Every structure is written in structure tokens, then in C-alpha cells.
Amino acid sequence: MATPGKKSDRAILNGGPGHGLLFVGDESALHCGEALPSGFDPLRPEESYREIVDAEHRRQFGQFFTPQPIAELMCSWIAGCQPKHVLDPACGPGIFIREAMRRIDGCFVTAIDVDTVALEAARAALRSSEQVQFVHGDFLCWQPDARFDAALANPPYLKHHNFHYEHDIFAEIGRRNGVTVSRLTNIYVLFIMEICRRLRAGGRAAVIVPGEWVNANYGSALKSYLLRNQLLSVLIYFSHSALVFDEALTTASVLLIEKAAGGDENNDVLISYIRDAVGVQELEALVRGAMPHSSAVLVQRLSAAQLLGVKKWDYILSHVEEEASIGFVALSELAETRRGIATGANDYFHLSRRCADELRIRDQHLLECVGRAVDVPSVVFSRDDFEQLVYKGARTHLLSLTSEPDEAESAYIKEGEERGLPNRYLLAGRTPWYAMEKREPAPIWAAVFGRKGLRFIHNDAGVHNLTTFHCIYPRVAAVPFAMALTAVLNSRRVQDLSKKHRRVYGGGLAKFEPRDLLDILVPDLRRAKKDLLSRLAGSLQQLDAALRESDERAEAVLERLDGLVQEAADQAADSATNTAPVLAPPHRPSTFPLWELQTRRDGQDE
Template sequence: MLAAPMQDLPSSHRLTAARRKNLGAFYTPPELTDFAVAWAITGASAKVLDPGCGDAAFLCSAAARMRELGADPRAIAAQLGGVDLNTDAIETAASELAKGGIPRPTLIHGDFFHVSANAREGKRVAGADALVGNPPYVRYQLFRDESREAGLRAALRAGVLLPQLSSSWAPYIVHASTFLKPGGRVALVLPGELLHVGYAAAVRDFLLREYRDLTIITFEEKVFPGALEEVVLILGVKAPGMGDGKLRVCRLTSLRDLEEGPDAVLAAGRITTPPPGERWLTALLEEEAVSGSLDALERAGFKTLGDMGRVDIGAVTGANEFFVMSRKEAMESGLPASVLMPVISKAAHVQGARFTEAEWKERLAAGEPMFMLVAGEADARGSVARYIKKGEEMGLPARYKCRTRKPWYAVPYVRTPDLFLTYMSHVAPRLVVNDARATNTNTVHGVFLADPSLAAPLAAAFLCSATLLSAEIQGRSYGGGVLKMEPREALRLRVPDLSPRLVKLLTAALPEVDALVRAQRIDEASAAVDRIVLGDVMSEREVSSIRASLTSLRTRRMVRGRGVVKASTPSSSSAERPTNAVVTARGPRRA
């Protein structure tokens, strides 16, 4: 039997792709449903709830489990409860259960956030001994309006304050926990975001506080081939306010490993104690390796990138096809150099560890979009006014980002960073020295240093294994194996303290490092930097531990994304794709 991740809906084959995305509906393999209910249901009389039941894949598996435990088939229907927002799903669930000899279970059609365990509040289901299923996974962009507000209110009633940017699964797991009796068991499939996103910190702390024997099961291979997101299986025993703060981690290769059964899988797990508020990615590493690496970084005097400066997103034009242009487009429009700035509008433009003026000119000559329009009201005359008129004819003043500006064509926050930071990376993020003095759109971040003279040595130092490990821990793993780094996360990255000696050595090494990165030999570049940065402050064992931890997290991320890890591939980015971009322009302003 097939089910569906995040909202097991085999009936979802009747839904459009857009509708499926709005509902968070995907397919869940039966190996996962059977394993989850085998662990969660320990007695024939257990009451079971699936808060996103879809076509009842988990509930059908639960019924089979109850029969194994000796339950009276006539009593099972009264022990099963499910909720789903989709009418087709509820109808299919009832039909599937009836085929299995389970007529008239408690199936509620509606928004789970409006269902209560309190008899005095609207729709309700009784307290459960087992909470199983695959809650809807709807990103915050689609999880909105009344449904989002209801979810956030439900989580708050349970004592968990979640930010507005939370995806649907976060309040779901919190609200669902309120239906579980003390001593009851939870077995839910959740997005891998649980391990690392910032907004889930309150959920992670809630789980550690409310559950004992808390376990996460991860998979190196994709569980859902049709979905980009990683998933984990979370298990726990309800112990309100009495959780021991411990987390068992079971790292499996694939769903086939679940065939060993819950006892064997959990026995092979490793128990760790995550610090409150911290991400759980480090829990995937050997505890000795983590503590050893952190101790070594402290002794080596590593600081954060935020100690050295600030990280900002680039300029958000709202219409790259108008503001970013090639030399030919600029010349055809007769735009003067006074309103044109060199720009980086694609991460692919910065291939190495530095971006030079010569490279900018080379790309410009090749017809690439390397100019950005930077005009204010005082510039709106002659050819500039005619070009602005063209934008008005395109309807640009009505676009969201444009209509909030006065005048609409004056792009704010156009600055010249000391370095660029690639923030959507495959192998590793990179700092790139901005020798071309270009500005940037929001396809790459800009880094502004308190001491700009440290840009070159910092770009080299950034490829240190310890810094790249920090990036794997602080960043977010997205579909396709991509590592995303938001500015606030980048500020927490651990970087070497640049002593005069290191500044001299790293500056001298930058040409070699730059060449290795351009040749897609990231690992060799990292090893060269490690010899300079770590060689005198860490033992060989400590350096090896850091490299092993980096390899472990990177491999896990990339294997899930593509099935194969390609070593030493240059970072690349994807973000808004400009239609145009750059001529010969005035030097950019420094912030």
C-alpha cells in the first residue's frame, strides 16, 4: 500500500500539482508506516490518532498492528481517529478502512488546528495512546491567512511561540502533542528542517521537554523520490514537562534498514544531549568529534564572521530585466556611464576566491548583463527619462518592490561590499574578494568588513575546514542537496582570528587558492588553507576530526540531493535570474 509524505494522500493523484502543494500532499512508503505503528502501538486497546490521515495509510497499518496484538476487530473502529482537510481524502480513508473490515472510525473533515482534545471546544477527538502519521508540509509562503493564524494560536496554547515564517508542520507537531496521553507514543514523519531551521528551535526544545526516549531516525537516501525535501522519523514517549533532554540518533542508509524492526534500529542509535536552542545537526556527528572540534576552535582563537563585519543581502531591484543590462542594451538606450554600475547578478559570475575588474570587463565584452541602472530623480532627463518611460510602459511602477519606492526606479541599498558570499551552494559556500568594486543583486550576499584590508586573507581563510564545517552546521539543507546561508546564519560562522602572521601567509596563498577553486578542486584549496591556519594551533588528530565531521555532514547533504557526491565542485547559486546586466561605469559607492 502506498501512502503520502506530510499528508499521506494516495488520493492526491486526483489533485493538481498546485493543489497537492497547497495541501502538503505527497506519497509515503509502506515500510515507514508499518515501522512507525509497530513502535507507537504497544497494546491491543490503544487509541490511535493520525492528525493528517489522508487515505488512512497509517490507520490501516494501525488496524493491522492491533489485530497482531489480539484486538477484537469489531472494537478497532472505535479506537481509530483521523483528521484531514481534503474531502476526497476523508472519503478514501473511510473506504479503505471499510475494505479492511473497519467500518465507521472517527474521521473528521476539517482543519486540524480547529480540532480540540477538549470536549468543550468544537470538533474534538479523544486523547490518544499513539500519535502517528505524516503531517502536512506547507511552506510558510503558502501556509497563510487564517490557517496560519489558527496554527500559531494552537501552538501558543501549548506554550510554544512560533514565528510567522514557520511552515505548517511546526505548529502541527505541537498541537498534535496535546492529544497524546502521558505515556503515549508519537511516531511522525517530519521534514528534515526540524534538525536545522531557526524557527524550529522552539519545537526542538518543546520535544526535549515534553518527551522521553526521544529519537530521530534519518536516512542517507531519499525517502520520497518525488519530493526534494529530506524527512526524518521522530519517536518519543509523552512525559509532560519531564523530558530528560536527551536525544537518540539513528542514522540509516535507506528504508530497507527499517526491516530490522524498532528494537534493533533503536538499539543501534547513539544518545546525545543537545544544548537548549541549538540545532540538532551536530547530533548527527559523533559526540567526541563535536566536542573535540569545538574545544579546538576555542583554543585556536576562532571568532565569528559577525565579529569582523556585517553581512547583507544584495540590492532587490524588483525587475532585473529592466535594471540589469548588457553593454549593448545600455548603449542602445543611450544611458550615460553616470547611471550605470558594475554588478554581480549571478553567482556564476564569481568563479574563484576573487573577482577582478579584468573579469568584469571580459564578461561585459562577452555580452553578459554586468551593468545596473542606478538613477535618482536628478538623473531623470534625456535618455534616462526615456528609459524610465519604457519601464512605466512595462507596468513596473505597479510591481510590489517598485511601488514601495519613491521614485519607483530608485533602487535602495546599492552598495559596494568588500566581499561577496555565495549563499546557495552545492559543495561549499565561498567568500570572494570584490576587486572589481562591483555592487550585487540579491543573488549573492555582500560582506562589509570593519577593516577592509582583511578581505583577501579572509577570503582564503574562509576555505578552512573548520569554517566550512561551521557552514554545514549553521546553514540550511534544501532540495537537491543545496546549502543555503542567510545573512544572520553567516554572521555565526566561525572564522580564524587573522593575526599579522596569518594575514601575510593567507594573502600570499590567495592566488593558489583562487586557482584551485576555479579548477573545481575545493578539497585541495581547503587542505592548503588548513596547513596555514590549523597547522600550528591544532594537533593532527583534531584537524582530522574536523575534516571527518565536515565530510560526514557534506556527504549526507549531497547524497540526499543527487545520490552521488562529486568532490571539489565549485559552489554555485540560484536566485532571481536577471535578464540584463553592464558598459564602463562609475565606481560604486561604499556603504
């Protein structure tokens, strides 16, 4: 397993037979004998650990601690199978160990952690460790044939680029469990699969992990694995307003798993969606099947077939599924998407005009480019907006060396090499390392993140964009169509329909990937009359002006826009048997915005 850093900094940790763990970073800070800092208070282990162990250490090991009420709930679940041998595969300071010893008479706990500091804290917090086996090692590599009656787990939260193994761990875990695991998978998914595999028949597990897997593409393998093997009994899913993990901007989920001795063809999953804070007693009642007495909780039973039929679960877990809207189509029928340009080193490649001039970078090697969401004030990005950024000294020009660099440009390349840029994650795979990704300027941008919904911007300036925005390329190359599509994407009706395809993090932070955008339902504008397209385009301009001045005006525009969206859907439904309208692009003078050109993707979605 690894933590962030360069490949050249990796150091092998010899944690025992079968470990081959690769850490990334400062070897001296990660050696096996690292001790628990002084001042640890065994009476308040998790709080004390956070106080005395620095945040960088906790981040490297993906450590986020389970609140006491959640630990009680999870332990109550596994106690139902009266386990004799309990596994904690990532014990941290030991909250599950202590809870199991308190609640389950006579149980023996095997507690594993790759972090010696956490293991020492867990040991120090116990009055007696006679019934506990502490193992310093990586659970994914430790005794793969070991079996347990139950498991309690809060696995490490590490994204795929933050850990590394000497072998293909994704293929290995996939082979053991009979699934194909994406190499973009967070490590906690691997833990869940291995926990399930190592349970004895009739065993139970309770696992708390971030909630992003319910909507992330890499979560599809886990969903299929849990449902097809009839393992998931209860899913408790916390909304963004009911944060569970301290110091992590993420929603949370608790998976209550049971490895039944016999199959159940009618396997339903009890879903508890937690809108706001609730007590542990109410949660325990929900797990027993009691109906809630609070509006803070939504409870429903969904069949495996229902869940398997939905790619992203966030919406179905928190809402009653709606029927498909007549007159609407997936955005994929009207447009293509790509992510923005990934530079690999924004501070080096994305320059202000003044900086580019001082470096003597030639104009032929500079692309006009926006890189920050705050630099785009509304839903239309104009040439005036761009020139204002240039005037203010913002980063507005992207270095793109498409021909032989001259002396000044070569000097800047050398400076980048001295800074070690060729060894960075993205740049190491490019030839030459400073080669820039190629994108046509996108007519429409989609903000990657948003709290009050997602923002779609009409790129009137015709400039490029970095990964703060995704690129949307309409299949119809006409100005009114692009503006009308931007308008409907910003409408409240379409924003509401899009919720089932987004990923939601803590604090209500919503995120879309480029492929997620393609599933959004929009009115079929190919069948809209030209007059309606013009009115939609006009509403976008009105919305842009209103957003720059007052929210009150914007609300009135959005209300009218919803009416136009329904009118477009009605027109599409009425003319469904007709051919889609063909909108010929007008004559384009040399000064016309670049985005009016017919655009194509050069390759697959990122």
C-alpha cells in the same frame, strides 16, 4: 491555510464551522466539491495518486507521501501504547489509516485533510471505513479541545509565505502551547505542537517532517517546546544521501513522541542518524534501544540540556561534538553580514547592458550587479570576469531609480505596472514600488548554496550582488585582510568547522543564512602578522588560478592553505594578550575598487 499566489486571488473555502481557510490561486480549482480524477487504483493508493493528480495541486497542498517502511515504523511506535482513538491530521491518500487498521486491533481513526481529493482517495483505498471518521477541514482550526490516544502524521510542507489565515495562526498556536512562534515558521511546526497538545497523558505520536527544522532559526521554538515538555523520545534523522520524500529536495526526520503521565527529570533523546538506506526491521530495533550492526547508522543518546545548548542540531546529530578550537573566533568578531539585494522581480530589474541601452536607462540609474552563481567562476571575481559577462550579454546591471525618472524610464515603470509588479510580495511594501534596496558592494560574497562545501568569493570587481550571494563586510578595511579572510573561509579546516552551522537539504545541498555565517569559527586574523596576511592573500590568488584550471592543482593549494590557517590560529593564541593589529588602508586612487572602503550595515540582518 493558503497556497501560493497574490492576495487579490484569495478565495474563502467554507469547510465547516471554525474553518476560515484562505486559499491562494484559482478558486475554480480549489472548490470543496473537487472530485478524485478517474483512474485511481485503490490497490496502490499513493503511487496512483501521484500519477493522476497533477503536481501543481500536490504542491499547493504541500503533499509529499510517506514511504511504506517508514509508515510501518511509525505505526509500530504508537501501537506500543495500545491506542483506542488515533488521529491522522493530514491523511492524504491514507497510508497511516490503512497501517493503523492493520496493526492495531479495535482502534478508531479520525482522519482529517483540507483537500477533498486526498480524502476521497483515502476513502476509496479502504475496504471498510466503519472505524474511520473522515473530516474535511483544517486540523489547526478543527475542534481544539479534542483529545487522542495517539497520532500518526505527515503534515503539509508549506513555507510561511505559501499559506494565510484570516487570523494570526502563529499567535493562536503559540498561545495554546505557551510558546512564541516565529511568523517565518513552516506550517508543519504548528502541526507538531498541536498534535502534542492534543495527546492524552501516556499517548504517543509519530510524525515525519522535513529535516530542515533542526537547523532553521524558526525551529528553535519547536526544539524548546519538545525538550522542556519532555515529549521527544526518539529522533530519527536522515542524511542527505538517504532521501525519503519523492519530488522534494529535502532531508527528512521522524519524531517519536510520548506524553508521559509523570515527568522525567533525566529526559534523554535517542538519536538515530541514518547515513544510508536501512530496513524497517533495523529501524524498529534501534527504536527499542538495540545497537546498530551497520555503518549506515549512528546511534547516540543526548540529554535535553546538551541539545538545548546547541542552536543548530545537524552537526551534533551526525557527529561527536568537538572542543572549541584554540586561536579561532566567531566570524561575527571579524565581519558583519547581510543578504544580497532582493529585487522582487529579477527579470524586470536585472538587465543586460544591451537591454538597458535599448530601454534608454541612464547610467546614473544602473548599478553593476551579479545575480547568478554560475556567472562567478572561481573564488576571486575580477573586473575582467565582469566585463566578460557584459560582452556575453548576461544580466549585469541593476535598475536603481534614485532620482526623478525621465520619459524613457517612466515608460519602463508603466510597463512594470501593466505587468502587475506593484502587487508582488516584496514590491507591494515599497514606496515607490520600484525603489531598490541599498547595499554597499561587499568585499566578500558567500554563495547561499553549495554541494561540496560553501564558496566564498573576493569581490575584486567591486560590484553589487543579488540574493544568490550573501554579503560579508570585514571590520578591518584593508585589501590584504579581506583577501586573507576569503582564503581562510575557503580552507578545508574552516569548511569542516562550518558544517555544524549550515542547513542541509536533499542531495547534500547545503545552505547558510546570513546570521548562520556569523557563527563560523575562523582564525583571529586581527592578531595575525602582516607577512602571514600577505601569504594568505597570495594563497587565495593561487587557489583562484588553480580552480580555473584543474582540481588536482586546487587540492595542493588547499593543503598548503590549511597549514597557513593553523599558523594564523597559533599566532592568535600566542598573542591573545596583545591588542589586535590595526591595518591602515592604503591611499585609494579614484580607480581603486569600491570594496576597500570601510563598509557598514544600514540596518539589521535580514
